[in-house]
Amino acid sequence: METLTDNQLTRYARQLLLPQVDLDGQMRLQRSCVLVVGAGGLGCPVTQYLAGAGVGHIRVVDPDQVELSNLPRQVVYTEADVGIAKVDALTRRLRAANADIVLEGCVGRFDADAAQGLLDGVDLVIDASDSNQARLDIDRSTYERQLPWLMGAAVQTAGQWIAFDPIRQGGCYHCLVFADGDEALGGCTALGILGPVAGMIAMQQSLAALKYLLGAPLPWGVVHYADGWADEYSSITLTARPDCPLCGGGD
């Protein structure tokens, strides 16, 4: 029977005290595999918290190298990392924090072609991509495999996050995007962002991920908005569209 080592009991002592985690939950986290799409403002804190909590297998995919303009919000990186592939710098830092877990860094983008390999063995996908096309690809490829995913986006002083259930009972990302007339958020590159705003959304995604992996219910299909400057927070329930090109049975 699987059990935790003395070292793991010490490392995870504070979260093991929580009835929501306990030994069973810690073993669940250890057996879990999460794909994080993006190693930027959302992906860095998300992977750090998942690695810290002992999620046993974390795969992260990103095509970019660390740039100086990343450092204000991607605070895991240092000046010495500039010019290095983000996934290499990030996995090195995560490995230094927790040598007990499996870390995979994949240089590249998430798209329909890459999905097959990237989703192999994955329990949950976290979008940290800053790309609407990547989100559409994540939505489609996880829907085909009945996997849940957590969308996240942050730009300027506000962000949003949504949990999509494995079979999209509460609707899918395509329902949202097409209902809003392709509501592209625009990227941080063009519009700017305040660092802690990305962190705020990443924390919501991290917490939702741990809850899901621990077997707790999530607010599936609820769009959560947060404006960190105006200090305004709201949520609306997504409406599944019967004519949705992905989940509406229209194909």
Ligand SMILES: [Zn+2]
């Ligand atoms: Zn849909």
